[in-house]
Amino acid sequence: MPDFNALLNAESFIELGARARVRSLLDEGSMHELLGPFDRVKSPWLQQQGLVTQADDGVVIAKGTIDGQPVVVAAIEGEFQGGSMGEVSGAKIAAALELAAEDNRNGIPRAAILLLETGGVRLQEANLGLAAIADIHAAIVDLRAMRPVIGVIAGTVGCFGGMSIAAGLCSRLIVTRDARIGLNGPQVIEQEAGLDEYDSRDRPFIWSFTGGEQRYASHLADAFCEDSVEAIREQVRLGLADNSATPRSECHEFFLGQLARVGQEQVTPEQVRELYSTLPEELS
Amino acid sequence: MEILEFEFKAGAPATQRCLVGxxxxGDLEVLMEPNVDGVLSVQVTTSVDGSEARWQNLFERMFAESLYPAMKLEINDFGATPGVVRLRIEQGLEEMGHA
Structure with missing residues (x-):
């Protein structure tokens, strides 16, 4: 029987909005938001297409400290347009990472934390969103050589499209059971591969392949924790303390080699775990 | 999508600004900022076309009940029901310490 009191008293991270998530991770009173909603730097494209904009374009950027260490946190609001990356929201994250790298070159050891809840590029902004995502990728690779770039996928949107590549580039990736990671979202796969192969309404099936627990078990995420502010904060602390691990993307040959062993038949989640169970020495 | 403007009588200016939602x-975001003395102005951008009368009725009912602080309200609405709109505005007032 579950411990109901523990469940009732735990402070859920998933239930928080983007701004509250940022505040919950930073040292009290240290949060300093950049390009906040009252600056009204929002998408110039959505309104032209008859869509309501959000004053911060769905991304919260804030400088602050965690245990006194300088960090910048970028959080995507998954409720707004599925957390999609447009020209402005994408540029905000890319610039935050680039400025953090600049801080490091000027002697301020600023790390970055990305709270990812996104379906990927915002289709209404097409190439401008994709270009911003490419900037984010480049900025993560640049910064992670100096200080950790920690990704958190708590759920419930998950992290898809080009932003799943961003997640894969992070120094440390933290997931919960509600998280999902995938290059293509379930409905896109169903549309392309057919219902027989991939039923996007079959939630246990979807989570068995793309869910946080499975991604952790198959070594595509570094930490798996419960949905609580305290648990996420603890995992972020661990990530800040140690930047010595080889980034997963440096071991792409191992992952590609294992993928090449998969044949035409549908594999099971257990087979996927087995496939990625023996890690190369750098990653284990 | 429609952009609607409203204006109502108000009390003294709000002392802070605040964002809720x-x-x-089914939700909306409300940006609340101090306005000139005695004026409560509202700009609504809503995804629901043809809803002007509903917003007018809702605001008349709310702002006639009691004198609200003078504010500029910018509302970005994604299909919130009147109950949710009212809760969000009251949440903002509470956060600003006017409740």
């Missing part, structure tokens, strides 16, 4: 399904 989110442009998510």
């Amino acid at each position: 989110c442009v998510g399904s």
Whole structure:
């Protein structure tokens, strides 16, 4: 029987909005938001297409400290347009990472934390969103050589499209059971591969392949924790303390080699775990 | 999508600004800022076309009941029901210490 009191008293991270998530991770009173909603730097494209904009374009950027260490946190609001990356929201994250790298070159050891809840590029902004995502990728690779770039996928949107590549580039990736990671979202796969192969309404099936627990078990995420502010904060602390691990993307040959062993038949989640169970020495 | 403007009588200017809500399904975001003395102005951008009378009725009912602080309200609405709109505005007032 579950411990109901523990469940009732735990402070859920998933239930928080983007701004509250940022505040919950930073040292009290240290949060300093950049390009906040009252600056009204929002998408110039959505309104032209008859869509309501959000004053911060769905991304919260804030400088602050965690245990006194300088960090910048970028959080995507998954409720707004599925957390999609447009020209402005994408540029905000890319610039935050680039400025953090600049801080490091000027002697301020600023790390970055990305709270990812996104379906990927915002289709209404097409190439401008994709270009911003490419900037984010480049900025993560640049910064992670100096200080950790920690990704958190708590759920419930998950992290898809080009932003799943961003997640894969992070120094440390933290997931919960509600998280999902995938290059293509379930409905896109169903549309392309057919219902027989991939039923996007079959939630246990979807989570068995793309869910946080499975991604952790198959070594595509570094930490798996419960949905609580305290648990996420603890995992972020661990990530800040140690930047010595080889980034997963440096071991792409191992992952590609294992993928090449998969044949035409549908594999099971257990087979996927087995496939990625023996890690190369750098990653284990 | 429609952009609507409203103006009502108000009391002394609000002393702070505040943001509540989110442009998510069935929700809205409200940016609340101090305005000139005695004026409560509202700009609504809503995804629901043809809803002007509903907003007018809702605001008349709210702002006639009691004198609200003078504010500029910018509302970005994604299909919130009148009950949700009212809760969000009251949440903002509470956060600003006017409740």
